[in-house]
Amino acid sequence: MRTEEGLQAPEAPVALGASALRKEEGEAVGDDLYLLRLPYDSGVRLEIPTRLLFPAALPGPSSGPRMNLERVSNEEKLNLCRKYYLGGFALLPFLWLVNVLWFFREAFLAPAYEEQGQIKGYVWRSALGLVFWLVALTSWITVFQINRARWGALGDYLSFTIPLGIP
């Protein structure tokens, strides 16, 4: 990593991790160097070897780097929680379940931090959606199992597997 004009890298937490930086915050100069644009104009040019910064931005698939939530910045956690929440609307109650289980500790048991309030909100809403889906699914399954034989042709049409033997 080189800085121009001998200026020191600023103290500000420019987190040099893929979690904090996005592609828009800099530009690639050459194949393996990345010019980091700092959020404020300090006249510093930080050229950093790409591979140190953007494992996810390197050619190749984007990795899911941080499964360990402890190592993830709060902002990132919020982002993840929100994405999971929004994703659940695509008929994915399982995603909501994962959201609740994964972020439960973050939202309710961890010491308070800035984004925790929002994360809590998302977890609550995911849980709500999950309960709704569970109720709906359970009632449908119950209705179907009880009435399948009685429905005759409709029951067969709806069935994926039809059990053998006398209903």
Next chain:
Amino acid sequence: MKGFVQKKGTRRSKRGSSRSSSLEEDEEEEELTLKYGAKHVIMLFVPVTLCMVVVVATIKSVRFYTEKNGQLIYTPFTEDTPSIGQRLLNSVLNTLIMISVIVVMTIFLVVLYKYRCYKFIHGWLILSSLMLLFLFTYIYLGEVLKTYNVAMDYPTLFLVIWNFGAVGMICIHWKGPLVLQQAYLIMISALMALVFIKYLPEWSAWVILGAISVYDLVAVLCPKGPLRMLVETAQERNEPIFPALIYSSAMVWTVGMAKVDTPTKGALPKDGEQDEDSSDPSGDHSYSETYDSPRCTPLHVPSYAVEELEEEEERGVKLGLGDFIFYSVLVGKAAATASGDWNTTLACFVAILIGLCLTLLLLAVFKKALPALPISITFGLIFYFSTDNLVRPFMDTLASHQLYI
């Protein structure tokens, strides 16, 4: 497997660029390695066992996977022949075809990687995982429901499969909880193994298992082997190879150090360079490999076990999913076809675990990419044939004569 010790400012690579890192580091590293080796062995036992348990349970209960229902196009020769010689010949031919398909696929992959066609590879892998997660799960679910004589309606089925598949894609290719990702990897390995068990004819399966261990050995250890070239290219470029299917048992922390390159098909192109500035301790790259590329039937990049060394305490061990698949195929086949029933299955299971232990031990000693298949499969095959043909009749005779030893 490659182990690189991450020390500040120094880089130790296979090319021995800075031998200045003294012998003490070497010894320290050895100690650390061996100390953690045992823990990692156990960490890999659990998923391998789980996968095998799932496969064996399915084989024993769901008849579908043991019924002969046609063969894949990769094994065109039938084994329904009148004479034994003919059957043997057919199975050898089947094996040749299968292995050449695999070799071609691997070389194709290496070429694609060399010429940086990442999008193509990425797309291919996504397609494969889609197929595995949706199609095979659909079939599997259907068969299990039929076996247990349970009625299931289309709407519920659609919902279940859609949820399973979509969350699987998210976990594997994007971000998700590690445990869930591991679970999904185990499940898709089991599904893949079941497909193999169903569609590979008897003798061909055994010959293929043997041949693929040999291929694995060659591909990983020979200088011109495709897998080795893949690994070396990735190392040169210092980048993650491609979303390979790799199971990782733990996460690796790099505190205040350079980022860990994501592991590839076993090789860890560990980037040893430090961020000299280290002004940012939040170089939080608790990397776990979410590089899982679904492996489609033809694509068999046999993988090898990998071990990562970090300065931190936590280290991960990685094993490619191809290994999971073939271990499970071996044990599943033993469960499906052995006349000795559980004896043989258990013997094969133990053999594979012993092989895995030895492989990991060698990994700790050699610290370079090693194929995980040969030792385990060899032991497995030996145990299978000897148990089936020697131990079982022996036990039967003993039991019938009421002799307990």
